[in-house]
Amino acid sequence: MDGTAPKARETTARTENGTARSASGAEAYDAAAIERWAPEPDKRPGRTAFQRDRARVLHSAALRRLAGKTQVVTPGSRNPDWDATPRNRLTHSLECAQVGRELGAALGCDPDLVEAACLSHDLGHPPFGHNGEQALNEFARDCGGFEGNAQSLRLLARLEPKRFVRGADGTGELVSVGLNLTRAALDAATKYPWPRGGHPKDPDSRKFGVYEDDRAVFDWVRADAPGRRTCFEAQVMDWSDDVAYSVHDIEDGLHAGHIDPSCLLSEPERQDVFAVARERYAPADTDPGELAEALDRLLAQEWWPSGYDGSAVAQARLKDATSQLIGRFCLAAEAATRAAYGGGRLTRYGAELVVPRRSRVECAVLKAVADRYVMQRAEQELLRADQRVVVAELAEALTARAPDGLDPQFQALFQEAADDRARKRVIVDQIASLTDASARSLHARLTTAAG
Numbered sequence: 001m002d003g004t005a006p007k008a009r010e011t012t013a014r015t016e017n018g019t020a021r022s023a024s025g026a027e028a029y030d031a032a033a034i035e036r037w038a039p040e041p042d043k044r045p046g047r048t049a050f051q052r053d054r055a056r057v058l059h060s061a062a063l064r065r066l067a068g069k070t071q072v073v074t075p076g077s078r079n080p081d082w083d084a085t086p087r088n089r090l091t092h093s094l095e096c097a098q099v100g101r102e103l104g105a106a107l108g109c110d111p112d113l114v115e116a117a118c119l120s121h122d123l124g125h126p127p128f129g130h131n132g133e134q135a136l137n138e139f140a141r142d143c144g145g146f147e148g149n150a151q152s153l154r155l156l157a158r159l160e161p162k163r164f165v166r167g168a169d170g171t172g173e174l175v176s177v178g179l180n181l182t183r184a185a186l187d188a189a190t191k192y193p194w195p196r197g198g199h200p201k202d203p204d205s206r207k208f209g210v211y212e213d214d215r216a217v218f219d220w221v222r223a224d225a226p227g228r229r230t231c232f233e234a235q236v237m238d239w240s241d242d243v244a245y246s247v248h249d250i251e252d253g254l255h256a257g258h259i260d261p262s263c264l265l266s267e268p269e270r271q272d273v274f275a276v277a278r279e280r281y282a283p284a285d286t287d288p289g290e291l292a293e294a295l296d297r298l299l300a301q302e303w304w305p306s307g308y309d310g311s312a313v314a315q316a317r318l319k320d321a322t323s324q325l326i327g328r329f330c331l332a333a334e335a336a337t338r339a340a341y342g343g344g345r346l347t348r349y350g351a352e353l354v355v356p357r358r359s360r361v362e363c364a365v366l367k368a369v370a371d372r373y374v375m376q377r378a379e380q381e382l383l384r385a386d387q388r389v390v391v392a393e394l395a396e397a398l399t400a401r402a403p404d405g406l407d408p409q410f411q412a413l414f415q416e417a418a419d420d421r422a423r424k425r426v427i428v429d430q431i432a433s434l435t436d437a438s439a440r441s442l443h444a445r446l447t448t449a450a451g
Helices: 049-058 061-068 089-107 111-120 129-139 148-159 183-188 212-221 232-255 261-265 267-281 288-299 312-341 357-375 378-401 408-416 420-432 436-450
Strands: none
Touching: 049 111, 049 183, 061 089, 061 436, 089 111, 089 232, 089 312, 111 183, 111 232, 129 378, 129 420, 148 183, 148 212, 148 420, 183 212, 183 232, 232 312, 232 357, 261 267, 261 288, 267 288, 267 357, 288 357, 312 357, 378 420, 378 436, 408 420
């Protein structure tokens, strides 16, 4: 890198006809980055490929369905003492997109590309959040498992009905290519660029980004990728996701009355939080002393919410704390990345996002606070147990009745499936597409009819 500052914050993305569009005149994305699985002309000349990608995700039915999917606080379960609406997967995705767009633009990424990736990152999540993901993974263990990130790729490249093409020879049945996003957009939305069991450091990890059924498009996306590295835009998306949900889960927990900031001054309470952080969120070699220092740094900030009573002043102070935390985490990553790579445009595989360890540990502490005081409440565990039963019984009922009970789209896929494994995958796709409410409704209808 030459260390010179870019002349424009908004970076280059070529238009569909290959011409460059950039205030600075420099190009950051080549023809391969803007290529689509199925070539198609743009309906609006002059629009960039990534503006088109962003629009497709923003207008997708899959994104709208996220409004009915749990984030942390289950929709409809807020504390009636507070006039606050908890976040769902859609509002989280929109907030993640805002964080990612600004951070990506500051580092030289195309902002529409990063925003499209952030909007896409949770599309594959099933009803009931990670709880539903675990239940579906158990059901799908003999047909490739279930992973929300792999499901997102499947949805973007296959399930979301937007573009259909015929076979390679131009004949035969129409086949869906999903939203038909660019290679760079699909790559930026891929947090875990490996198949099940292919984690580069932990083969037992349950995290993966592609099912075997979707390897063709995945291999096309990753054709020129260096091994299992995530692209720079995906790293920006991933950190933006961490920042958005760690900060906003704290905000929701305070709004709902589940988190009392004074508890973070009690040593026994702090040790509980640190235990959760070490087990689930912090770097593996983090010790309690490092976590304590991170929490104390946050508590020492003059904007830290020391209390919350629901008043207008308290709401404003809490919102300011939210903004301060987001700025703290993003500016730290921006500064560290610029220190490592200079002031030029950073895109694709030309750089790695550098997040200071202090920031990662502080973020882990925030996640642990929300986990300890929101997710570990007794009523939440009872609710999660009920949700697992709903998913398991729904899967069993659909297996017994399919194609009856499936939406028309999935009925057709079920009837076209080549074998039992493929048919089971269609059932998984159907359940994953449901919202919390529609999963309960379909479960009630099918189990009542069976009884």
